[in-house]
Amino acid sequence: MKTYQPSRSPCPIGRAARVLGDRWVILIIRELYLGAQRFEDFIEPLGINRAALTSRLKMMQEAGLLTREPPEGKRARYVLTDSAKALTPVFQEMAVWGEEHLFAEGEKPTEWPSA
Amino acid sequence: MKTYQPSRSPCPIGRAARVLGDRWVILIIRELYLGAQRFEDFIEPLGINRAALTSRLKMMQEAGLLTREPPEGKRARYVLTDSAKALTPVFQEMAVWGEEHLFAEGEKPTEWPSA
DNA sequence: GCTAATAAGTCTGTATTACAGACTTAAAGG
DNA sequence: CCTTTAAGTCTGTAATACAGACTTATTAGC
Numbered sequence: 001m002k003t004y005q006p007s008r009s010p011c012p013i014g015r016a017a018r019v020l021g022d023r024w025v026i027l028i029i030r031e032l033y034l035g036a037q038r039f040e041d042f043i044e045p046l047g048i049n050r051a052a053l054t055s056r057l058k059m060m061q062e063a064g065l066l067t068r069e070p071p072e073g074k075r076a077r078y079v080l081t082d083s084a085k086a087l088t089p090v091f092q093e094m095a096v097w098g099e100e101h102l103f104a105e106g107e108k109p110t111e112w113p114s115a
Numbered sequence: 116m117k118t119y120q121p122s123r124s125p126c127p128i129g130r131a132a133r134v135l136g137d138r139w140v141i142l143i144i145r146e147l148y149l150g151a152q153r154f155e156d157f158i159e160p161l162g163i164n165r166a167a168l169t170s171r172l173k174m175m176q177e178a179g180l181l182t183r184e185p186p187e188g189k190r191a192r193y194v195l196t197d198s199a200k201a202l203t204p205v206f207q208e209m210a211v212w213g214e215e216h217l218f219a220e221g222e223k224p225t226e227w228p229s230a
Numbered sequence: 231g232c233t234a235a236t237a238a239g240t241c242t243g244t245a246t247t248a249c250a251g252a253c254t255t256a257a258a259g260g
Numbered sequence: 261c262c263t264t265t266a267a268g269t270c271t272g273t274a275a276t277a278c279a280g281a282c283t284t285a286t287t288a289g290c
Contacts, residue, residue: 002275002276006217007217010223010224010225011145011213011224011225012209012210012211012212012213012214012217012218012224012225013141013142013145013206013209013210013213014142014145014213015213015217015218016141016209016210016212016213016217017138017141017142017145018138019217020135020136020141020209021135021136021137021138021139021140021141021142022136022137022138023132023133023136023137024136025136026128026131026132026135026136027128027129027132027136030126030128030129030132038237038238039237039238039239040236040237040238048278049277049278049279049280050238050239050240050278050279050280051239051240051241051277051278052276052277052278053238053239054238054239054240055276064216071237071238071285071286073286073287074236074237074238074285074286074287075236075237075238075286076237076238083216086212086215086216087212089208089211089212090205090208090209090212091128092208093204093205093207093208094127094128094131094135094205095127095128095131096127096204097127097131097201097202097204097205098126098127098128098129098130098131099127100201101179101198101201102121102122102127102130102131102134103127103130108125109125109126109127109130110125110126110127117246117247153266153267154266154267154268155265155266155267163249164248164249164250164251165249165250165251165267165268165269166248166249166268166269166270167247167248167249168267168268169267169268169269170247186256186257186266186267188257188258189256189257189258189265189266189267190257190265190266190267191266191267
């Protein structure tokens with residue numbers, strides 16, 4: 001994933017797929033919803049490779065999903081844009097679906113958007 | 116993408132991401148919603164490589180998103196399962212978001228779920 | 231100020247995956 | 261038969277992914 005090349009598809013789903021059709025992007029947004037802000041906040045919980053995280057954060061900025069606030073003290077912060085915040089209904093429905101269709105009988109999912 | 120390894124994450128988003136966090140999967144589901152049924156129906160409109168399509172269709176079956184109805188006459192049909200049909204709210208919200216955030220002023224998206 | 235720790239990356243080498251495009255196989259039509 | 265068509269598979273090459281080590285800048289403690 002070198003640089004984000006926005007889709008010119010006339011279809012909203014086609015364009016959205018270019019952004020959201022990536023496992024890491026979905027999980028990074030989830031972590032941001034849950035309070036993650038720093039580079040290191042994503043590394044361990046997601047088990048993502050550092051280079052992969054770098055490239056995802058970069059392309060998510062290009063896609064207008066987040067901004068990188070340069071370090072005031074020592075650490076940079078990654079912050080969701082309004083555009084990314086507007087994704088909550090998508091994630092909500094995704095969670096509903098996941099809960100309903102990806103868990104076995106009696107297997108209990110974590111709450112969303114809590115843990 | 117060799118074989119579908121379902122996620123054991125306790126988080127519904129984490130599990131959903133394993134299935135939906137792939138551009139082709141999203142687009143294939145869209146095409147199915149729009150009426151595509153045969154292997155060839157996906158090739159040209161999506162511009163997907165044949166081997167890539169084969170692997171996606173296989174893993175989508177494993178994930179319970181579609182069934183392959185073996186050829187009655189000559190051609191096999193791929194059919195959405197109820198589980199995949201239950202994804203409509205996700206796609207709906209994705210379309211709303213895409214329309215709102217991925218189109219420039221005056222640029223007009225296609226209707227969903229029409230064309 | 232010097233040393234150690236930490237944060238945010240980058241780099242390297244290797245293993246996977248992607249893709250274009252040609253090839254294969256089986257069925258159907260004429 | 262001979263030709264099409266549908267649904268793949270195969271091949272070679274290019275792009276990505278990943279683990280894990282390394283780098284650089286900044287702060288914290290002494």
